[in-house]
Amino acid sequence: MNSFFEGLGKKVSQTGQDAMKKTKELAEMTKINSQIAEEEKKLNKLYMKLGQLYYQMHKNNPELVYTDICQGIGGCLQTIDRYEVMLNELKGIKRCEKCKTEMPISSTFCQTCGSKLNDERETIVSTICPECGMENGGHATTCIKCGKLL
Secondary structure, rough: HHHHHHHHHHHHHHHHHHHHHHHHHHHHHHHHHHHHHHHHHHHHHHHHHHHHHHHHHHHHOOOOHHHHHHHHHHHHHHHHHHHHHHHHHHOOEEEEEOOOOOEEOOOOOOOOOOEEEOHHHHHHOEEOOOOOOEEEOOOOOOOOOOEOOO
């Protein structure tokens, strides 16, 4: 009977050690997975910076393979600008194009840098492409989506 309890004790001890080993392995795997995820976040930020840099450098003349993407980005930026103007108008403010200071919509000159302020509402005007239906800036001469003359 004594050997039965010794064997049982050894099994319980071995099982505990195995469980502890598995727990340590699991903790190590979790730590490594977390490190991988952190590196992937850094990588995605670098890819984004690279894309932004490429766009800034080549937005007016991208390589053919990037043309649609650059046009899409340009369209999104124009749309965001229009929404910001509409939001500012609802708030009763406008922004100086030079220094970005907010001031009352009735202002003619910037209270910070003295620049003459444009009427932002003029920038809301847009031209719809008759070919593809894309909304383009009011002064656009070529559609940002399909490239057709407006």
